[in-house]
Amino acid sequence: SDYSLLILPGDGIGPEVMAEVRKVIDWFQTHRGMRFDVSEDLVGGAAYDRHGTPLADETMARAQQVDAVLLGAVGGPAYDNLDFSVKPERGLLRLRKEMDLFANLRPAQCFDALADFSSLKREIVAGLDILIVRELTSGVYFGEPRGITGEGDNRVGVNTQRYTTAEIRRVARAAFDLARKRSNKVCSMEKANVMESGILWREEVQWVRDYEYPEIELSHMYADNGAMQLVRNPRQFDVIVTDNLFGDLLSDAAAMLTGSLGMLPSASLGAPMANGRPKALYEPVHGSAPDIAGQDKANPIACILSFAMALRYSFAEAEAADDLEKAVEQVLADGVRTGDLMGPEGGTPVSTSEMGDAIIAALARS
Numbered sequence: 001s002d003y004s005l006l007i008l009p010g011d012g013i014g015p016e017v018m019a020e021v022r023k024v025i026d027w028f029q030t031h032r033g034m035r036f037d038v039s040e041d042l043v044g045g046a047a048y049d050r051h052g053t054p055l056a057d058e059t060m061a062r063a064q065q066v067d068a069v070l071l072g073a074v075g076g077p078a079y080d081n082l083d084f085s086v087k088p089e090r091g092l093l094r095l096r097k098e099m100d101l102f103a104n105l106r107p108a109q110c111f112d113a114l115a116d117f118s119s120l121k122r123e124i125v126a127g128l129d130i131l132i133v134r135e136l137t138s139g140v141y142f143g144e145p146r147g148i149t150g151e152g153d154n155r156v157g158v159n160t161q162r163y164t165t166a167e168i169r170r171v172a173r174a175a176f177d178l179a180r181k182r183s184n185k186v187c188s189m190e191k192a193n194v195m196e197s198g199i200l201w202r203e204e205v206q207w208v209r210d211y212e213y214p215e216i217e218l219s220h221m222y223a224d225n226g227a228m229q230l231v232r233n234p235r236q237f238d239v240i241v242t243d244n245l246f247g248d249l250l251s252d253a254a255a256m257l258t259g260s261l262g263m264l265p266s267a268s269l270g271a272p273m274a275n276g277r278p279k280a281l282y283e284p285v286h287g288s289a290p291d292i293a294g295q296d297k298a299n300p301i302a303c304i305l306s307f308a309m310a311l312r313y314s315f316a317e318a319e320a321a322d323d324l325e326k327a328v329e330q331v332l333a334d335g336v337r338t339g340d341l342m343g344p345e346g347g348t349p350v351s352t353s354e355m356g357d358a359i360i361a362a363l364a365r366s
């Protein structure tokens, strides 16, 4: 088969939204001749219930071999009191760590039909389609020294922002590779005006562009100005590449440009494998939503758009990814809404499976 995919539905609404992705995969296999080698396994609380660990060694090994891992969500009240070492999120953390996923991709895409859900005015966000690439394994969250020293009124809290040439270059390459599949435009954000790591970041990103990606149009921006520009005129950007801390803030801010949590996909990429494809984990931004789990109410779009990202960035199936995103756009334009997408005007929400079916029907018309 052409593409190997490991599906980890997880807990809560994870299996419910993943069932809709399975329909989409089946559709592409039947109607577009794509061949997926799909395997499915347990993660999170579901894996704990079966194996006493949130991610079995065999599952971890399989994740290292496939072209892409697609994860639903982990966690839930049944597991809140477990020992830290076996908590559901440890399964996800193990995947991220052992696959060395250093580039976190957070798209902010605003479908016209949902522009009124944005925190900003429709004129500013309608049609928005940007991608923030956040460095995920280094920077101030991990740098040494760190800790709290001293006593009483004289304590000092220390964290260290530290980046190496290799860490900056690899995330820059990831961003430039992604930009090649979009519009060849990248904006790098740091604070080279006040931070040494920012100076290095700017120099190394520029170096990778000059020596390896001459066709990329690269600009640099101070991250504080970047935050302003993201809410002033976000459509000026295509790909943004930034460090762990700034990326954390900027991607959360950008998420609010688009609307519901049920709509937001994400991906984390690692180093290229022998076949040239990067190690990759795709997942919706939302969690297991225990408040609506088991009720066929969850919005499957975040998970379906995560699969669209896999089509685009792991499998280089840009046309299929475009068609899937357009099918989502079409059903939204037709007024099909899960509960989380109901505005104040109300209406009748569709179920998880009805939303999936509507997307398949729109695909079939494409």
Ligand code: NAI
Residues within 6 Å of the ligand: 013, 017, 072, 073, 074, 075, 076, 077, 089, 092, 261, 262, 263, 283, 284, 285, 286, 287, 288, 289, 290, 291, 292, 297, 298, 299, 300, 302, 340
């Ligand atoms: P959450 O994202 O699960 O839910 C927040 C709110 O958004 C809830 O009201 C939920 O019903 C709604 N929501 C989320 N996804 C939705 C969807 N697809 N369609 C419709 N409504 C949706 O976050 P929360 O409540 O903080 O966490 C619940 C559990 O999920 C916890 O155990 C938490 O640890 C876990 N979690 C897991 C994540 C992951 O697997 N990556 C990420 C965030 C939380």
Ligand code: MG
Residues within 6 Å of the ligand: 248, 249, 252
């Ligand atoms: Mg955050």
